[in-house]
Amino acid sequence: MNKIILWRMLQEEIRLNTSFASGRGFYSFPILVAISGFIAVMFTDQMVADMGYYQYLEILHIGLMFYGIFAGSLAFFGNEFLERIFGYLGLIIGLPNTQPITQRKITLLYFIKEFIFYSFFTLVPAFIGGIIGAHYNDISLMSLTKFGLSLSITFLSGLSFAYLISSLYRISWKTSVLGAGTTAIIYVYILRELSVTASLEWYLTGNLVFIVTAILIPIVLSLIATLLIKDHQEQAPVQMIGYQNRLQEYIKKFNWARNISHPAIISKERIDLQRSKTGIKMFFSFAFPLGILTFMNWFIDKGLPVQIDFNTIFYGVMVGFFGTMIYSWLNTIDNPHFYSTLPISVSDVVRARLVLFFTITWWIPLLFLTLISYMSSEINLLPIGIIVMITVGMYIVNYTAWSTGLRTNSALFDSIVFLKFFIVSVPPMIAMTILSLAIKYSISIVLISLSTICAILALLSIFFYNRIEAKWLNESFD
C-alpha cells in the first residue's frame, strides 16, 4: 500500500506542478539545473583558486542545506497558500480525513516523496551536469560521486529540519521557534570543531563515523517529526467575531488612486492584508534572506583573503530585489475567484496590489535598510541606499507584476518564466553590486554610474507598468 501511495503522491506532485507552470517549462527545469551543475564543475578550479578549497566546499554545503530547508518549507507550509490562491485543493496528504490511514503515516510518506521528487528533479540532473563537466575538467569521477552523495545527505538534513519545524508548528508557533533554536544549538555543539556538515567532514577525512552521523541526523529529525504528529490535532483558533466594517473608510482613503485602479479593489486588498496578518509574515520572510545574506557576508569576510565590505548601497540593491517577495505575498492572501463575478479585469487587481506595495508595505524594506545602515555605521550612505532600494524595488516589482500577474509563485515554477526573470533581474543587480563595492575608490564615477542605472531602471519600470493592462486585460480569474 505504501508504495502505491508514494507513487500516486509523486504523480500528484508532477501534475500539480505542470498545472500551474507549463509542462514544457516544468520539464525543462532539470535541464537548467544540469547546465548549472556543468558550469559549477567547469569553474571549480577558478572558484577554488579564488576562495580556497575548503571554503568553496563549505559554501556548496551551506547552499544545499538552505535549499533543503526552503524545499521542505514549501512542501509542508505551501499547501495553505495554494488553497488560498486556487481554492480548495484535495491532496493525498488529506486522505486521513476520509480513509483509515493515520496522519503520521501519510505525512512520513509525504516527506519521503519530497526527497525522491527533489532528488530526481534537481540533485540527479545537477550530478549529471557535473559528470559532463568533470569529463572536460579532469576531476575524478569517484571524488565527484562521493561529493554528490555528501551534498544529497546535506540536502536531506535541511529537508528533515523543515519537516521537524512543521510538526512542531502543528503544536504551536512558539514550540516551533523553540524547537528550531534548540535543534540549531545541538547541531552547532555536535559539529563545533568540524566542518559545517558531517557529510562534508566524511568527504574530507574519509572517516566512516561522520557518514554514519550524517545519515543519522536526518533520520533522527524526521523520526521525531513523525512521532510528534497526532491524528486529532486542534487547529489554532482564528478570530471569529469583532471585525469592524472598514471598507467605506478605506474607499475614501484610496480615492486618490482611482485612476490607477478601483478604490474598492484596493480597499478590499488592504483589508485582506490587515486581517490575514500577512504583514507580519512578510516581515519575517524578509528577515530570513537578509539574515542569510548577513551570515554570508560575515562568512566571506572570515574566509577570504581579501576584504569585501557589503555596504548600505549593496543592501539597498538586495532589499529592493526582495520587493518581489512582498508582491508575491500579496498574491497569496485570498483566492481571486470572486472578482470573476464583477466588471473588473485581472489588470485592475494587479494594479491595486501595486498600489498597496508602494503605499502600505514600503515600511518593511525601509526599516530593514535603516537598521542595516545604522548597525554598519553608514547612515551617510542611507539616502543613496534608499534611492537604489526604491528604484530596484520599482523595477523588479513592476516586471514581476507584468510577467506573472496574480500568480507569481506558481509562474516562477515555470523555468522559462524563471529564466526570463533571471535575465531581467541579475545583470543590473550585478552591476549595482560591483558599483557599491567600488564606492570608496571613486565616489563621483560610482554615483554617476549608479544614477544612470537608476534612471534606466525607472524608465523600464514605467515601460513594464504600462504593459500590464494589455497583458492581463483578457485573462480569466479562474
Next chain:
Amino acid sequence: MSVIKCSELSKTYDDVLALENVNLTIERGEFFGLLGPNGAGKTTLLKILTGQIRATKGYAEILGMNIEDNVMEVKKKIAIIPEQESPPSFLTPREVLEMVASIRKIDEPKTEYWIDFFDLQPMEGRVCRNLSRGQKQKVMLAAAFISETELMFLDEPFINLDPIVQTKVRDWLVGYVKGGGTVFLNTHLLENAQRLCDRAAIIHEGNIQSVIKLKDLDKQNMNLEQLFHEIIL
C-alpha cells in the same frame, strides 16, 4: 427581443470537447434552465456567456453585444452566481455588498434590504472565511441580487441553502422575472427547474439534446425528470 444568442459555440480543453456547436436564443423576461448531468458542459457554457472564458469556435452575444469584444460592458449588465461559493475571505458580508455596490457604481444600494432578506445580521462582525458554506452562498446571492441587473446567470444557486432560504430565493426570482428580468439557471435539481423555468434545454456531453417549453411538456403529461431520464439514459 433576445438577450442571449449563441451560434455554433464550441469549447475544447486540450483534446477534450466540452461544448459542441451549441445554438441557443433566450428572450427577455424568460426563466431559462440549462439542465444536464455532471460534466455535461453547463458551467462551461455559462462561463463563456459571462465572459469568464473564451469559446474555441462560434459566436455569442449578450444584450446585443458580442461578448469577446465587450467583456467589461457585458459584465456591467449581468449578475453572476458561480458554481463555487467564494466570497472574499477577509471581508464581512456587509463589506462584500458595499464593495460590489462601489465597483458597479450603484447610487443607492439596498444593502440593508439584502442583509435582512438573507438574515445576515447575525454574521455582522464575522469575515466570510469563518462562515458555513450555506452562509457563504447567501452572501454570493446577496452580492448578485444587489447588482440590480436585467440579466442573471445562476450556476447551481440552491446548493447548500436550507429549505426556507430556497423558497425565499425561488419566490424572489419569480418576481424578478415577472418584473422584466431574465434568468439563465444552470442546475441538475430538476424539481427546482420544473417549478421555475418557462423553457429548458438539456445538455449532455457538450451537446444540446433538447429545448422544450415546460407548458408543452405538461400537455404531454410528462415532467422534466421523465424527459431527462429518457434523453440521458
